[in-house]
Amino acid sequence: MDTDLLRTFLEVNKTRHFGKAATNLYLTQSAVSFRIRQLEIKLGTPVFTRKRGDLRLTAAGERFVPYAENILQTWGRARQDVALTDSYQQQLTVGATSLIWELESSSDWLEHVQTVQPEWALRTESLNRQQISNALLEKLVDVVLTSEPPKLADLQQFRLTSFELVLVSSEPDQDMESIAELPLVYLDWGTRFGVEHSRIPSLQRTPVLHSHGCQPALKFLLSRGGVGFLPLSVAQYWIEAGELHLVKDSPSTASELFMVWLSSNDKNADIEELVTALSAS
Structure with a gap:
């Protein structure tokens, strides 16, 4: 399978427009159309329905999206693995959601790994929570x-x-009763956080913004106003600047960051060696 066809397919799916996909890929629109036709010939089925002003995935196209993404991820890893030089003996591919990557502790961890394993090359991937198990x-x-x-x-x-x-x-001087009048920004940290959030009566309403990223949530709170949970490490600067305010008597939620892997992974021994080095440093 030509990886250019896959990249073109995913770009058209993202933009839902042949012209915009062509601009993003530095191609002509006719070249994009040709690649999509070639992909459909190889698959033996249409992947898009084309109506004036309305470009959508077919059922087959919907099913093909995760395969295209996985093939490109695997191909990218393969290219980096075979290109390792004498300076880098191993490659470690690390996945996380966009929320986790936005935490300062994730960046600190990457730097720590590079310090204790300087001969390793690192590759990061952004995943949604539904992809984590399958990616492993x-x-x-x-x-x-x-x-x-x-x-x-x-x-x-x-x-x-x-x-x-x-x-x-x-807004300053807010408490757990007064925030019921403010727009709610919901930063989606997963099931456990969702359960705890559902136990706070004054936050039980439709969010004006439901976000999977810290920065969109933060920018919305700063520009449009409202109330919501943010990581303290993200909010601290704006609290000190007087732009955001801790809600009086509000509960804080402690969470932990884990590094997880499968013992069946081919690199299990190397990962365990990394854990030992991280523990000792």
Whole structure:
């Protein structure tokens, strides 16, 4: 399978427009159309329905999206693995959600790994929570950083650190009753956080913004106003600057960051060696 066809397919799916996909890929629109036709010939089925002003995936196209993404991920890993030089003896592919990558502790962890294993090359991948288990099982990643380890039979985990989520408001002098009048920004940290959030009566309403990223949530609170949970490490600067305010008597939520991997991974011995080195440093 020509990887250019896959990249073109995914770009058209993202933009839902042949012209925009062509611009992003530095191609002509006719070249994009040709690549999509070639892909459909190889698959033996259409992947898009084409109506004036309305470009959509077919059912086959919907099913093909995760395969295209996985093939490109695997191909990218393969290219880096075979290109390793004498300076880098091993490559470690690390996956995490965008929320986790935005935590300062994730960046610190990458630097720590490079310090204790300077001969390793690192590759990062962004995943959604639904992809984590499959990415580990299919060996698309070697390690995942997560606050909610998946339930897999041979999962290994190592606690890296903890972090705190705090309830902040764009308005000063707010308490757990007065925030019921403010727009709600919901930062989606997963099932456990969702359960705890559902136990706070004054936050039980439709969010004006439901976000999977810290920065969109933060920018919305700063520009449009509202209330919501943010990592303390993200909110601290704006609290000190007087732009955000801790809600009085609000609960804080402690969470932990784990490094998880499967013992069936080919690199298990290397990962365990890494854990030992991280523990000792």
